[in-house]
Amino acid sequence: MILVTGATGKLGRLVVEGLLKQIPAQQLAIAVRNPEKASDFAARGVQVRRADYSQPDTLQSAFAGVEKVLLISSNEVGQRLEQHRAAVAAAKKAGVRLLAYTSILHADTSGLALAAEHKGTEELIRASGIPFVFLRNGWYTENYTENLAPALAHGAIVGSSGEGRIAVATRADYAAAAVAVLTRPGHENKIYELGGDTPLTLTELATEVARQTGKAIVYKNLPPDQYKGVLTQAGVPGPFAGVLVDSDLGAARGELNDTSGELRRLIGRPTTPLADAVAAVLPR
Ligand SMILES: NC(=O)c1ccc[n+]([C@@H]2O[C@H](COP(=O)([O-])OP(=O)(O)OC[C@H]3O[C@@H](n4cnc5c(N)ncnc54)[C@H](OP(=O)(O)O)[C@@H]3O)[C@@H](O)[C@H]2O)c1
Incomplete structure (x- = not known):
């Protein structure tokens, strides 16, 4: 079972659509704070689970029984580190075997103010010991x-x-990269500058x-x-x-x-x- 958070957002919707072309809907779950916004996905057989990044309990129940998680970074700038901390803890508790995270380009060296929460999240994920993929989106x-x-x-x-x-x-290009790492083998503990x-x-x-x-x-x-x-x-x-x-x-x-070309290589186009x-x- 693959689970996508933030699936009612603009990037998340594209990822779900991409996954539905590759895997049966029964193998796909989404964790969203407002399930009503995901009724179209539910109608297509996707499991819709309620989870709010700011409510750790909801994340723990949403991640149960899941093998791979795509954690789409929250858009609540300033609260994201704590929100993502809760998501990583939930993934650990659920025994997730691959945690993919939408980070920012050159997160570890970037001087952008926006990069700090991404860098912090990457560190939390590494410290968790869960096999990870960092999709450092430009x-x-x-x-x-x-x-x-x-x-x-x-x-x-x-x-x-x-x-x-x-x-x-x-977004469609970055979504295709997320689909690629979730559906094909060999991406454990890789960092992609996209x-x-x-x-x-x-x-x-x-x-x-x-x-x-x-x-x-x-x-x-x-x-x-x-x-x-x-x-x-x-x-x-x-x-x-x-x-x-x-x-x-x-x-x-x-x-x-x-200019790494990693996005082009990952998506094969x-x-x-x-x-x-x-x-x-x-x-x-
Ligand atoms: N690379 C870039 O240029 C760029 C630009 C903007 C943002 N970003 C980052 O990339 C992420 C995805 O981009 P996007 O365009 O898809 O953004 P988006 O459309 O704003 O989607 C953000 C998603 O996060 C969800 N979310 C926010 N707070 C939450 C909470 N407390 N609990 C659960 N879910 C929550 C939203 O849920 P709802 O659907 O319920 O609102 C939404 O689904 C953004 O969140 C941000 O971190 C990157």
């Missing part, structure tokens, strides 16, 4: 393509990442959006305070805006770049080209 292409409306309205993509290259890949085949700068992103829309769109690099101001004005809560600015500054230092990801969100 940035999602969708971090940009899902947020193009202001760029189209103002003719500019803004950020503080300078000309730093960012090895973006789509990024897209063609790392991009935000200038290149702006050029591609301009090309496909026929509009004048440029990348405008802003000093960190100004970028934070843009984000907070757009409704991003202050602390999270700070985290996003910090990530951009990390990208400017090259910390979100990767090229990663999704930027042009396709942009086209997917523009009106036809």
Whole structure:
């Protein structure tokens, strides 16, 4: 039995869909905090178990009888280490034989503020003694393509990442990597640095959006305070805006770049080209 947490999230849904193409639904369970959101999966024969990362007891019952777990990192930044600690303890108690975890690119050396909870979680998993796989995911292409409306309205993509290259890949690409490590042998105690085949700068992103829309769109690099101001004005809560600015500054230092090709090798195909990801969100 394979169990996926965070399965009602955007990445989790793609992982479940990918697994359902490879294994019978009866061999798949998901642990979600709101089972109603997973009624479609239940109707297809997937076992839906309720578990909240902040309620350790629920994790322990959800993980019972499971052989492999994909722990999709929580999105509750700041609470994640304790939440993941509970998940790792539950996996240990359940005798899980493989714990895959969606981490962050170069988690052990990254200077990004976001990396700290991932690094801490990796350490907890190692200390547990459970055979693990760290899927160190780079940035999602969708971090940009899902947020193009202001760029189209103002003719500019803004950020503080300078000309730093960012090895973006789509959620579907990262989901395919998770499916690969869960369904094929030989991934125990491996660490995969995962990024897209063609790392991009935000200038290149702006050029591609301009090309496909026929509009004048440029990348405008802003000093960190100004970028934070843009984000907070757009409704991003202050602390999270700070985290996003910090990530951009990390990208400017090259910390979100990767040219290892490990994602391409794991999924056995090229990663999704930027042009396709942009086209997917523009009106036809
Ligand atoms: N690489 C990147 O660029 C990037 C970008 C954003 C996030 N991330 C990380 O990657 C993860 C997956 O990405 P995503 O796009 O799928 O994010 P997402 O759509 O926000 O999904 C997060 C999932 O975590 C679940 N969750 C949150 N708090 C929980 C709790 N207390 N107990 C149980 N489940 C909880 C959510 O449950 P509900 O469905 O009930 O809300 C959701 O299913 C994120 O959580 C975050 O750690 C990476």
